[in-house]
Amino acid sequence: MSETASHHPYSVLRDRYRIEAFVGKGGMASVYRAHDQMLGRDVAVKLFEPAPSNTEELARQHHELAVLASLNHPSLVTLHDAGIDRTDPENPRRFLVLELVEGKNLKEALDDGPLPLRQVAQLAFDLAEGLEYAHHHGVVHRDVKPANILLAEYSQHGVRTRAKLADFGIAQSRNGLPASGGSATGTAAYLSPEQARGELLGPASDVYSLGLVLLECLSGTPSFSGPKLQAAMARLLDDPEVPDDLPVDWRIVLTGMTSRAIADRPALNEIIVFFRDAFAAGSGRHGAPEATASPGVGT
Template sequence: MRTLGGRYRLEQRIGIGGMSEVWRSHDLVLDRPVAVKLISPGQDEGATSVERIRDEARSAARLVHPNVASVHDFGTATPMPGCEVPYIVMELAEGETLAAHLRDGALDWRIAVRVCAEVSAALAAAHAHGIVHRDVKPANVMLTPSGVKVLDFGIATPAGAPDRTPDGIVVGTPAYLAPEQLDRQPATPAADMYALGVLLYYCLTGRLPYAASSTTQLLGERQRQAPEPLPEIDGLPAEVADLCRRCLADDPLVRPSSLMAALVLAEVVDARVYVPMLAAPPRQRGGVVSPWTDRAATEATEAVALDGPPTAWGG
């Protein structure tokens, strides 16, 4: 199974998870590098059915945004009789994951805020399409020369959709799960915003906002320790600390929207982010550029934002 569908040649495995693995591959038809996510065979049919994976790929393929790794194709392979393995073909985002950067400790607060502003913008685009990511974490954030790419919308789901995974399986990464996800309530954008709060906290401090033992409590007793307050960080604007605190609220209604988070964080570091403007307030100083506003008025600014100098992600 080195070539899928007579088109995608698998070259190097670059990631592996509980139910899938990702390969650097080559599209022989269009002569370009791609990433192929293979769903591991032998998993529970309810969690990895072809129908479910196809639905997820269709949802993710609707997203076209500079901070989202695009989905190109879906297919199935048959490595052995009676074994059908679904796969998703995605944009290959070149760079280094946020997880790799965080191994050296916390980021400079300005870089942390910019990264999370772009992650929020990607989530705002998804939420505007009624899509919830469900697994926002450092390993799914790629830092590229042109900015952030949010990866792996492969477990994305329509907002409010019933959880179709088998009983006992909670989709997502334990440390980033919102309290309501532990009770298997339908996924909503507010769950992504809880994960964003954990991500922002981790970027600013180099650690999670709760004790190391809390992951066991998450999956066992269904009780989460209250997130620890964000420590004092020299120069960090108060609105960033407040946003982080509200994202980590137990009550989903207290958490800010992804659109609001993108606007607040971008404004703090005077960055440009792309967000759906249908629900956005009038454009603020330097904070927002949107392809959904009047094209004639924004075309020149968009070109500068998209074709500007590479982003420096150093600490």
Template sequence: MEEIRRLADRFDLIEPVGGGSMGTVWRARDDNLERTVAVKELLLPHGQGEQKADEAKNRALREARIAARLVHPHAITVFGVIDEQDRPWIIMEYLPSISLADKLREGPMEVDDVIRLAIQLCSALAAAHRAGIVHRDIKPGNVLLGEDDTVKITDFGISRAMGDVQLTATGEISGTPAFLAPEVARGEDATSASDVFSLGATLYTALEGGSPYGTAENPIALLYRASSGEITPPVKSDILTPLLTRLLDVRPDSRPTMTETERELRALAAGEPTTLIAEEPPPKARKGMLIGVLAGFLVLAAVAAAVVVFLARGEDPPPDAAPPPASQSQAVTPPPSSPEPQPPTSSAAPPSSSPPPATSSSAPPPAQTPGQALAAYYTLIPGNLQAGFATLSDNFKRTRNQSFERYSGYWKEYRSVSVSNVSESGNTVTATLTYVLASGGTKTGRETFELVQQDGRYLIDSQRAG
């Protein structure tokens, strides 16, 4: 049996309970306070010189200083740091637990259980963001599940206070590729918005059983996928789907804040309608908030005047439907005529307008009729192609041999789509669609859709001209 080591003549290291690239976590005994604690032994770089070792120590000290700012029932508390045996040791709260990563080895979780877990995580992360702390490595391995169903986020080891000088080497990306926000994977600075994406990726994994980026043989391949922001649409997220797609929005300013996310999760848990209210937006979004609000009122006024026009900004239209024949064209090259073309990518604003910035990724209200479902489908384009693709039935995708890559590639050629003159007959919906191309031309035509109900929501099952 390994001999117990003693630190600072106070902490007895009993057994290792976890570890990773940064070091080993020990269950330990604090003799002074007569309590069990967790002690994180941080590894220093070997063979890279004294300067690298000193930089690592400085990072550890900064880690402890930042993490100690946060005291929250759903975050592991940092008590202090000591320097012994030529390396730093972080003294933390001990929680008898397993990680979410270990839990998921048994299989994916149910939606209701993920919602309960996510509420606790969000409450801690929202408090961290208010304190100016960005976690930077939210993933299942850093989510601890206690024996009494308590959930706590841990390891702010690569987090940083916004505004602090970064001590990591130039070009070094901290975080796990499978859960990185696209902008961080591309080398941009981590923010609270990138934490939101990583939370979304963690919840996605809990529900779907794998990362939204899929699997890859090496971290570099995953990093490449992450940098593109292309994810596999969720299929098991049920009532969490609208929120999950907003958390995973490729555009940081279009993601909700942690506070907004927590509010919506609590509404879902209570069975209440969920409406994402713009409160405490990320720093980059705050500058444009007033403009976005005014644009929202203008859009509402336009809807009232049009009466029968459903503004559709795009929940990816049926990927295999070709645009209608051009009735107006401004020297525009017709879209591809492959057997399974995908409808245009864009916002539901009228052809001459661009999508309102404040609502570009907002989910539409629950659809009550097939016609409303079709209009809602187009209201997500181009900001929510993942949600649009998820609105297509499996039969639609199979018969058209439609992949998400083809679907998103098609929609890049369009700027917006508007829906009008909608008529219904059972689950058959016919509507006039006006497509605005990225090059500025327009195409208008009548299209007919068949919708089917699945798990309480309408899915587009087929599409044809006329």
């Protein structure tokens, strides 16, 4: 508990969730591995920093909770519970109890290099299904990137790795917080052109970001890198490079997904069918099995 104690001094939240290990910290929240003593299962706890009442940050915390509570899909991280930690009465902290995903996130997996084409098809199918479901429920993720994609291991031999989209902290929903008009919200390397311009967003924005993620899976490097402003503005002038050695049908789909013109991007139902068939056919240059993710935690 020494590592945990250095980040969170209280061992149990709401007399139920025993904090066991610190996992990581984002801008406004820390993530812990915990044990649900009532149900006897391990979970992930996202503990927000204290936020004064009637602030934008508190509104965002409420919004993320509402978005997660409205969604339930195998390709999206599941919300189990939520509450407020009042151990320090002067600084109450909201927390979310989430599904614990055992495995790397995609960013960590890509540290080992590009992925086999068949594995990319499987990840793309999972993520496209999750996004289609979210969009059907009026939610645009706005931050599709490798660090927010968890690779859940469901077997000891890496036979099936389910891609799960996490972190809906800046998601846009029809009944929630509006997009930040006039300013770009998201991660610079994965913004859609309309996102970089600070415009209102629709499902096609997530399609573009997913296309950039898939290109990175195939090449091992982001399509747009460098300083944040430079990376964000680059997509307004140029389309990302789609490798010439990909199968022709892959090149057509990925070129469409990452088109600067929203109207040229395919609908998610078309993307789902393509990658489902590509995975089933085992198309591609590589026949290697899917990489086995090492145990870890992420939300």
